[in-house]
Amino acid sequence: MTFKQKISSAKWIQILIFYILACLLTFIFTKFPNFIKNLWISIFSLEAPFSWNHGIGLLLATLLCYLIFKGNNRTSILGSKPVKSLLIAALYLIFYSVFGLSNNFGINQHVWALIFCSSMLVYNIFEETAWRGFLHDRLAKVPTWLKGIITGILWGVWHIFIFENFNQFGGLQNFVMLTILVSIIMAYAVKKTNSILVAASIHGLMILRNNYVTIICLVLWTVLIITWEKDNLMIRRKTAYNNV
Template sequence: MKTKINYLAIVVFYSIAIALRYVTNKTTVLDNLSSEFLKVILQGIGPAIGAVISFLIFKIKPTPSLKGNYKNLLIPLLLYWIFPIVLILGTEYYTSGTFSFVAVTAILVYGLLEEMGWRGFLQQELKSLPAIANVLIVATLWFIWHLNFNLTTSNILFFGILILASWGIGAVADRTHSLLAVSAFHSLNNFFPEMSQIKIIILILLVSVWILSLIIKKRKQNRL
């Protein structure tokens, strides 16, 4: 278990993450970019860049990976990326005749880039802290990174959601060590910014399948 926190690495990581967030979200640097897909990706790339640079500078070995502790990459790829893409796009095409492949893919990639930082780097770097302290610090820095400081009810609710997400996604990270898994859970909120009956059904189905798979995975690991 990691026992020493590299605070300088965290400062470097967060400085890069929040600086890039400011440039891509609070300035006009992306205004002339024609690709909406690329624009979305760049808006969430800060945590990933910060994590990679911190890993390299401070020679920190990443714990999570795309595959995680699954036997091969295909399992988490099918379960956490292909399954939601097929389910969401299939339902969308059946109900409205549209097919938002680029948008759905962008949401997953965006979630992956964020999770490379929050769970892939920061949560692991704070591993020696008590679990509640880890969750609160990650959630607070994650909230500040969004650069939205209006004292509104929705913002307070959003902070609460980030605390729950830091706990829940953090548990998935601990269980799977897979960035594909945590990015999928991260993307749920972005998949469904507005709820409807069909979206609630999709959400329940996705979460149910994923949680069941985690339970089965844990039972198999306990038998070993």
């Protein structure tokens, strides 16, 4: 298949409709009261230091597009190897819990790390269902590196509806360059695993930057992802050998 044919395989109209709807619902939901903050106050008597409103709007747009545009979806929450996907998420939660996160709530830093990272992982699934789920699948046979660039641009620009400014990144252009880089990494990870949970775990690791946890997780995750289909390969070789 030529490069032009690969580009033509993408569902561009669906992608455009999805992105317009995603931006629209994200903008609308950011005007609503902070759902997660109110929930945490009622359950834990804590004011959550984050809002999920934009993620809820994005998830709703994604689910609507899944309902409207039927198709063969390769990606799923747990991907082609559910146990390995769960292990990748578990490693992220375990190592952050071991190292801990400081907080102003008087909660043990290890307990808070587990609570905060678990909550973040759930939220990241909201986002990654859109970017590395629906969008990744609708880009079809577009080369993986280009999927990462396209997704990274759309993902980065979408944050205009969330952040007041991008000064901490040195401007919007620098932030979009960052989202492109991360998207390329996640595009290859999703190509290998078909797992939204894997992408959500990588997303969380990129936001919370503890050098020790980052190094440990990246090493272990790289091994898991590289050997993702190794058991299938061994089974095929054994079957072929037995058939000789």
